[in-house]
Amino acid sequence: MDITSPAFKSNVKRALADPQLQRAMGNVKRGFIKKRQAAFDKLPEFDALRDQARDIKNHTLAHLDLYYEIYEQKVRDAGGEVHWASTAEDARDIILQICQAHGARTVTKGKSMIAEEIALNDHLEQAGITPVETDLGEYIIQLRNEPPSHIIGPAIHLNRDQVEESFRAVHTDLPDDRPLGEVSELVDEARAILRQKYIDADVGITGANYLVAETGTSIIVTNEGNGDLTQTLPKVHIVCASLEKMVPTLEDVSTILRVLARSATGQEFSTYTTLSTGARRTEDVDGPEEYHVVVLDNGRSDMLGTEFQDMLRCIRCGACMNHCPVYHAVGGHAYGWVYPGPMGSVLTPTLIGIDQAGHLPNASSFCGRCEAVCPMRIPLPKMMRHWREREFERHLTPRTVRTSLALWAYFARRPALYHLTSSMFIRALKLFAFGRARLKSVPLAGGWTRHRDLPMPTGQTFQEMWRAGGDE
């Protein structure tokens, strides 16, 4: 997909002025936060499980090479293949080669953020293969030719009338006067259309929530059952995984599963958690004859041993964006690439470069809610600060910002001068207020006062008030 992260500021302006988007984002604010809190309240061990989940991933990342050696051997023992992709291009080519070797004409796809990251659909289409998204949200945005706006709810930016409109525009062989205003009618129509596609597909492609070293297993976690139909019915199953998906044992994955659904949708457990190990066995009567796992690096191994390693603990639950006031205000598309919200603001600069994604780590009020709800306890605000530092070091910050910062630093390093100037400024502002309680506009600060009033200045600086009250 096209990267529009450099245009973040104009993306934001458009998003704030989009009434359909703003209506849809209201559902996000109301829904996810309440549901997660309810799940949290029902499990007294939730926070202790988060600590353990963090420790499991830290241990795994510290021994990643060793776990992958064992995992790879286990997959082979079970009749599967592991393919190594250094870049998005490698991954696309490997998947295309597998599809072409089987003369594939259509492939069904379960939801995979890695497939989005490597822009797989475009690549397959260019080679004459039709990819069919089967997750309802992904199916909707594929019809609309849009990228996902949320990592677990790709169509979260849409309202039902927009979905109805898209279905009517594309499903033209169905009667025009059919009722389609209810969510159930939309779901049933998609179900009926996709049913035959599962059966006809030559290859099924899914993502992976986890890879398990102990057994050579890949795991998907879903609610709809589309991922399972996608990977069970065709002759070939391809798993798109990224480097950080590794977990040592089934016990370790249990701990992480306990925090995943609760953090994501507020469910205690998702409807379907499926463990896949290798290809169809001799005695089996269904299941794919070939099982391929594509492990994508795409810059992740560069994060090992750096201040960004903690980001590799991420399990893609979406809790950080569900709780982010910036995400609530602008939605996922404004971020301009595959991963939105706080996790995207940290990950995207690694994957596409800070020169392209420099605005994203700045799109935060540092309120800290993302870190507070992260099931893997990833210090997201701290890592956004690391990116801001790098951006500054590389002189990517705009000149106005750098000049203002330099000006502020000049005063900050000279306390006497700082006190003098600030007290003069405060008094001037009070004079300007003419006794009003709030200021509706201040010269040169229109960007600030357009959305809120400035409270009346007191005429004294904080330090002056502190000194005055110090004797009490």
Added chain:
Amino acid sequence: MSKVQIDTKANRDRLFDKMRTTLGGAVDAATRDQAVRKRLERHGRNLVPERSNLDAAGQLELFRVQAEAVSATVVDVDSHADVPEAITDYLRQHNLPARIKHGADKVLTALPWDKTPALARDHGPAHGDDAVSLSHAFAAVAETGTLILASGPDNPTSLNFLPENHIVVLDASTLGGSYEDAWDSLRKTYGEGTLPRAVNMISGPSRTADVEQTIQLGAHGPRRLHVIVVKG
């Protein structure tokens, strides 16, 4: 059909070199290796929530409450002999055709089907036109009302997803409190470090909330999930 061979060894070697250099720096190789082997061999339990720490009757009750909370239906029968009639009861209640499909599972094939002569049975994996499937659960987990199904000719995986109605026979003796209990059972049956091709953990019927976060059952998988618990 010959398997697709793609050479990604160069990528693999580069990645492993980088990981070894970055991660292996501070600790000697033998210590790292041992830490990994030990963890895999011991596969020790982490914190298991207290919720399912109950006696057998308590776990069965918890399973029922949790499964019903995610829109599954649960009935008890005293013995395997009662299962065929429990199936026909269910089909009648929901106006479903008296025809089911199941695999070669010994428990299922040995049920006294002569008690329900009007019930037609097909065998094998699911096709698009099967309305009702029947499976025998490998185990179940009380903690979240989750069924564990193992793939194979006995209970083909496609039966879990393609038909609109899925009926599962669960032996109460195979119900455990936690996921960890299920892993232990799998290891006992399939061996250490080995799993059947697919292990399906199923909690309720298929659902989606992709349109306006409104939960809708029967997205792509079964619209209904019915569990028949055999107590005997």
